[in-house]
Amino acid sequence: MRTVPLGLACVAATARQAGHEVRVLDLLDVADVSEGISGLIRNWRPEVVGVSLRNIDDQSMASSRSFVDECNDVIEQVKRVSDAPVVLGGAGYSIFPEVALERSRADMGIWGEGEEGFRLLLERIEARQPLTGVPGLFVRGRGLQGARTFVKDLDRFPLPDHDLLDLPYGLGAVLPVQTRRGCPLACSYCSTEMIEGRIIRKKSPKKVVEWITGWAERGIREVHFVDNTFNLPVSYARNLCRELAAASSGVVWRCIVYPFHVDENLARLMADAGCVEVSFGFESGCDRMLKAMNKRFDLDDVRRTRRTLRRAGIKCMGFLLLGGPGETRDSVKESLSFTESLELDSLKVSVGVRIYPDTPLANQARREGLVPAGDDLLYPRYYMVPGLAEWTRQTVAEYARGRNNWIVDK
Numbered sequence: 001m002r003t004v005p006l007g008l009a010c011v012a013a014t015a016r017q018a019g020h021e022v023r024v025l026d027l028l029d030v031a032d033v034s035e036g037i038s039g040l041i042r043n044w045r046p047e048v049v050g051v052s053l054r055n056i057d058d059q060s061m062a063s064s065r066s067f068v069d070e071c072n073d074v075i076e077q078v079k080r081v082s083d084a085p086v087v088l089g090g091a092g093y094s095i096f097p098e099v100a101l102e103r104s105r106a107d108m109g110i111w112g113e114g115e116e117g118f119r120l121l122l123e124r125i126e127a128r129q130p131l132t133g134v135p136g137l138f139v140r141g142r143g144l145q146g147a148r149t150f151v152k153d154l155d156r157f158p159l160p161d162h163d164l165l166d167l168p169y170g171l172g173a174v175l176p177v178q179t180r181r182g183c184p185l186a187c188s189y190c191s192t193e194m195i196e197g198r199i200i201r202k203k204s205p206k207k208v209v210e211w212i213t214g215w216a217e218r219g220i221r222e223v224h225f226v227d228n229t230f231n232l233p234v235s236y237a238r239n240l241c242r243e244l245a246a247a248s249s250g251v252v253w254r255c256i257v258y259p260f261h262v263d264e265n266l267a268r269l270m271a272d273a274g275c276v277e278v279s280f281g282f283e284s285g286c287d288r289m290l291k292a293m294n295k296r297f298d299l300d301d302v303r304r305t306r307r308t309l310r311r312a313g314i315k316c317m318g319f320l321l322l323g324g325p326g327e328t329r330d331s332v333k334e335s336l337s338f339t340e341s342l343e344l345d346s347l348k349v350s351v352g353v354r355i356y357p358d359t360p361l362a363n364q365a366r367r368e369g370l371v372p373a374g375d376d377l378l379y380p381r382y383y384m385v386p387g388l389a390e391w392t393r394q395t396v397a398e399y400a401r402g403r404n405n406w407i408v409d410k
């Protein structure tokens with residue numbers, strides 16, 4: 001699925017609000033990347049160029065494609081036609097803020113939330129002031145200039161205008177919407193802390209609904225809530241659903257649900273507000289493995305949540321993540337039969353877990369000698385219990401045969 005550059009558009013909107021002229025170029029929209037870049041830059045002569053790196057790789061052990069080199073090529077193209085400082089940002093960049101910068105020709109990078117840092121950076125560059133203190137800013141060869149900020153009230157940031165978030169599919173487009181940032185759940189393998197921090201921060205449901213309604217008036221019919229966990233905090237999720245239902249915008253939506261705290265009341269409110277499907281990342285069908293991943297739910301919670309959502313008429317796309325520490329042939333089989341018993345509408349199975357830096361998974365992989373000393377993990381490495389990969393792939397393929405609603409990484 002192609003995604004639109006929401007994060008970049010949010011940063012651009014803040015820069016515009018601060019009085020700067022801003023242009024956004026989505027490189028997925030241009031046939032020739034080099035021409036796209038030089039065409040825009042030569043004609044317009046920007047004073048700063050931001051580059052958004054959303055995906056640093058495809059997070060799939062089977063294909064294992066890295067995008068680091070492609071991103072570095074983009075930076076090279078910019079450098080060929082402009083002397084403006086190049087500033088990196090984005091979710092993929094933020095997992096490796098120092099290493100990704102040092103291995104590219106970019107001049108700086110903003111780690112995590114970009115709005116406040118980028119705004120302040122432009123202010124300092126314009127006034128020719130020192131860059132020390134700019135939140136989350138890394139400067140090549142000089143390290144971090146100021147601690148990351150986590151703005152509490154996300155309503156402070158403007159939402160991107162229609163020209164900054166140019167949805168490419170006309171009326172069939174899916175609008176990504178973020179209502180909250182931060183995740184306190186701390187799954188053992190997850191990189192979210194590096195991108196959004198652990199503390200949940202919110203936009204007011206009113207602002208969110210106003211924004212969605214504006215897009216609905218222009219013909220958008222589908223929304224994807226990109227929050228890490230739609231049902232956390234539950235009280236916020238309920239309020240948001242009430243506001244959405246009251247606005248009667250006619251949009252349908254999808255979101256990501258953590259398999260706990262979805263009671264009949266929340267499921268009903270979600271359905272009434274337009275929710276048609278959730279991503280349901282239960283990841284394993286073995287309680288021992290759930291504990292090893294530091295999940296805060298057990299298999300009973302998964303069954304209960306699935307039943308509750310089904311009763312409300314909401315579809316479930318499940319996610320399984322096999323091969324992490326402690327996985328055995330028995331736990332893989334348990335997971336697959338448990339998954340069958342859930343009768344999901346669709347399922348995505350990943351074999352092998354991308355190892356992100358500074359996570360409990362990375363520490364364990366290093367202790368077990370699965371990551372060579374000195375490897376900073378910028379290019380992807382996967383945790384897979386030694387000797388289990390081939391058998392797991394074959395077993396998953398056998399289960400998946402004849403089920404066209406199972407997606408298995410190839």
Ligand code: B12
Nearest residue numbers: 007008050051052055056057059089090091113114176226
């Ligand atoms: C929702 C989501 C999805 C949804 C997207 C739905 C949609 N319609 O957009 C779905 C399920 C489709 C999806 C798919 C995939 N995803 Co995804 N996804 C996310 C998630 C949870 C949120 C992304 C988001 O929209 N955030 C909201 C915006 C506002 O935030 P942002 O983009 O980070 O932007 C902020 C900052 O990064 C920064 N910033 C951004 N750009 C710039 C530019 C500059 C110059 C500056 C200064 C700052 C800056 O400022 C912004 C505002 O504060 C993230 C995890 C996360 N917490 O970030 C993973 C994440 C981005 N996904 C990831 C991956 C790997 C994928 C897939 C490749 C998975 C797969 N194998 O299929 C695909 C790729 C899809 C594609 N074509 O790009 C990884 C990327 C890491 C990596 N290894 O590369 C992440 C980080 C999850 C993880 N593992 O940690 N994803």
